[in-house]
Amino acid sequence: MIKHNKTLLVTGGAGFIGSNFVAYMIDKYPDYQIINIDKLTYAGNLENVSGLENHPNYEFIQGDIADQELIESIFTMYDVWGVVHFAAESHVDRSIEDAAAFIHTNILGTQVLLQTAKMDWERKGELSQRRFHHISTDEVYGSLGEDGMFSENTPYDPRNPYSASKAGANLLVKSFGYTYGMNIVITSSSNNYGPRQHEEKLIPTIIFNALAGNPIPIYGDGKNIRDWLYVMDHCKAIDLIFHQAEAGEIFNIGGRSEKMNIEVVKTICGILDEMESGRLAEINKNSFTELISFTKDRLGHDRRYAVDDSKLRQKLGWRAEEELKNGLIKTVEWYVKRWKSLAESH
Ligand SMILES: NC(=O)c1ccc[n+]([C@@H]2O[C@H](COP(=O)([O-])OP(=O)(O)OC[C@H]3O[C@@H](n4cnc5c(N)ncnc54)[C@H](O)[C@@H]3O)[C@@H](O)[C@H]2O)c1
Known part of the structure; x- marks a missing residue:
């Protein structure tokens, strides 16, 4: 039997960032056990x-983080040393349609995890040693004008039900730190991109529509600005913060890669023009940019997000390594492969 040094409960590990994180951690820490709980919603x-199914350091549990009984049984079955909490309803557009699932998972689910971890760790006399790492977003800070960046001290000002539910969860996590002395950390990152993201999100949507020869929809004038962070850079930052931050700390994680949506779309189209010239001929276009189509803007569409990650850079020496164009090339390669394998299976 393997003697595991630490057991980590990762929530939402069948989703985009969580699955990249699980793979990264299994590879990097051969003496850790990773328990992945995921409800397998449409996004999981x-x-x-x-490839991990039979790995001796990995267990998957299908279930809802808001199911108190299930979460308690996991803490009874395993000696959970830390929680890295990714599970969430994550798509802004869906939250605008109906926020119920967002409140259930992002707020109630977070409370159940906090409460259960607190009880278990308190019983073991290790409430201040074991760690609860909550994964959050820069969207909690609201929207920026042309200048400035969000710092860790920027007041929360969420503008849509998704970011409101994430801000609510952040406050709950903080409160468990203040009230019970629980060892919590919160990280708020900018927009992630990379392999394994659900097809409803901007970058996969661009690539899949382009390859299918369908219009590439862009909200509004396409001039909304996001900061882009390669998912593996995010995973490395989480690893560092999980292991090295002081209890109660909050860190922003950014890519220092601000781009208008339309610039990202044009860059991806340029990459595809070179990579998939055969497909371009099949759909009778000279460039995938010809498919760009502006659509009615999203309600409450935040204009600009940018995070100041100086604290993380200075305190823990982290910086995003992946340059945007390079990261996009790797991402496009991954989605082209996926698109082709999906096309073959139909
Ligand atoms: N994607 C981004 O750009 C980004 C940026 C900043 C922060 N975040 C945060 O990072 C985390 C992960 O985001 P993502 O993009 O990987 O999301 P995702 O939608 O790809 O994955 C979420 C996962 O959570 C699971 N899940 C949903 N409800 C659940 C429940 N009740 N119980 C158990 N599992 C449940 C889903 O099945 C899915 O596998 C989220 O907390 C999100 O708010 C994401």
Whole structure:
């Protein structure tokens, strides 16, 4: 039997960032056990963690983080040393349609995890040693004008039900730190991109529509600005913060890669023009940019997000390594492969 040094409970590990994180951690820490709990909503996909099924350091549990009984049974069954909490309803557009699932998972689910971890760790006399790492977003800070960046001290000002539910969860996590002395950390990152993201999000949407020869929809004038962070850079930052931050600390994680949506779309189209010239001929276009189509803007569409990650850079020496164009090339390669394999299976 393997003697595990630490057991980590990762929530939402069949989703985009969680699955990249699970793979990264299994590879980097051969003496850790990773328990992945995921409800497998429409956004979760076991293919994201395929290959790990029989790994001796990995367990998958399908279930809801808001199911108190289930979460308690996991803490009874395993000696959970730390929680890295990714599970969430994550798509802004869906939250605008109906926020109920967002409140259930992002707020109630977070409370159940906090409460259960607190009880278990208190019983073991290790409430201040074991760690609860909550994964959050820069969207909690609201929207920026042309200048400035969000710092860790920027007051929360969420503008849509998704970011409101994430801000609510952040406050709950903080309160468990203040009230009970629980060892919590919160990280708020900018927009992630990379392999294994659900097809409803901007970058996969661009690539899949382009390859299918369908219009590439862009909200409004396409001039909304986001900061882009390669998912593996995010995973490395989480690893560092999880292991080295002081209890109660909050860190912003950014890519220092601000771009208008339309610039990202044009860059991806340029990459595809070179990579998939055969497909371009098949759909009778000279460039995938010809498919760009502006659509009615999203309600409450935040204009600009940018995070100041100086604290993380200075305190823990982290910086995003992946340059945007390079990261996009790797991402496009991954989605082209996926698109082709999906096309073959139909
Ligand atoms: N994607 C980004 O750009 C970004 C940026 C900043 C922060 N975040 C945060 O990072 C985390 C992960 O985001 P993502 O993009 O990987 O999301 P995702 O939607 O790809 O994955 C979420 C995962 O959570 C699971 N899940 C949903 N409800 C659940 C529940 N009740 N119980 C158990 N599992 C449940 C889903 O099945 C899915 O596998 C989220 O907390 C999100 O707010 C994401």
